[in-house]
Amino acid sequence: MTTVRQAYLDAAGAALTLLGDPAVAARWDEPSALEAFTVGGLAGHLAGQVLGVPDVLATPVPDDEPAALLDHYLRSTWIGADVDAATNVAIRAVGDANAAGGPEALVEQTAAALATLRATLSAEPAGRLVHLTGRWSLTLDDYLTTRLLEIAVHDDDLAVSVGVDTPELPDAVLTPVFALLTTLSARKHGAPAVLRALARAERAPSDISAI
Numbered sequence: 138m139t140t141v142r143q144a145y146l147d148a149a150g151a152a153l154t155l156l157g158d159p160a161v162a163a164r165w166d167e168p169s170a171l172e173a174f175t176v177g178g179l180a181g182h183l184a185g186q187v188l189g190v191p192d193v194l195a196t197p198v199p200d201d202e203p204a205a206l207l208d209h210y211l212r213s214t215w216i217g218a219d220v221d222a223a224t225n226v227a228i229r230a231v232g233d234a235n236a237a238g239g240p241e242a243l244v245e246q247t248a249a250a251l252a253t254l255r256a257t258l259s260a261e262p263a264g265r266l267v268h269l270t271g272r273w274s275l276t277l278d279d280y281l282t283t284r285l286l287e288i289a290v291h292d293d294d295l296a297v298s299v300g301v302d303t304p305e306l307p308d309a310v311l312t313p314v315f316a317l318l319t320t321l322s323a324r325k326h327g328a329p330a331v332l333r334a335l336a337r338a339e340r341a342p343s344d345i346s347a348i
Contacts, residue, residue, distance in 0.1 A: 144313070153187070155295060177233070216348050
């Protein structure tokens with residue numbers, strides 16, 4: 138059975154391949170499929186799901202209880218926030234900063250970070266906690282599950298933005314992503330809405346977005 142850590146490394150590898158697609162570099166300064174993101178900024182945000190992990194692993198963890206995975210999303214301020222809200226402006230700024238050196242530099246930096254993670258993640262203890270600065274702690278595996286969701290969603294965003302096929306991710310990546318999205322959607326819209334959207338098209342609601 139594939140662990141969350143291996144699934145994350147596989148997903149990160151797929152993201153790296155997409156970041157290196159010539160179509161990304163060719164449209165670097167164009168608007169992306171996400172409002173207010175350029176292709177370069179979106180690529181920087183996708184790469185951030187790899188670039189940011191070593192720093193999270195190195196952050197001291199305070200002596201407090203970790204948040205549950207669902208609580209991580211219930212507490213987050215970016216969900217449902219306007220595109221110009223401070224939290225979303227900050228997210229775009231980080232993506233732009235990651236992309237500031239251009240497409241080739243971004244691929245090189247992401248590849249180096251991924252190589253480090255491939256060498257170190259498996260050695261982390263089973264109960265390892267990580268801390269998100271200014272927010273809360275999570276178990277390492279829950280944190281990596283949040284990165285799986287980010288990579289899966291933004292792979293699609295970036296692929297659509299540059300006109301290439303969305304990367305195919307293995308079941309070990311998609312299963313926890315779909316489970317998380319379905320649970321978040323049911324909490325937001327109610328279980329009947331999600332059941333109808335998935336099984337009864339004739340009475341499906343128009344929106345069951347999870348985030």
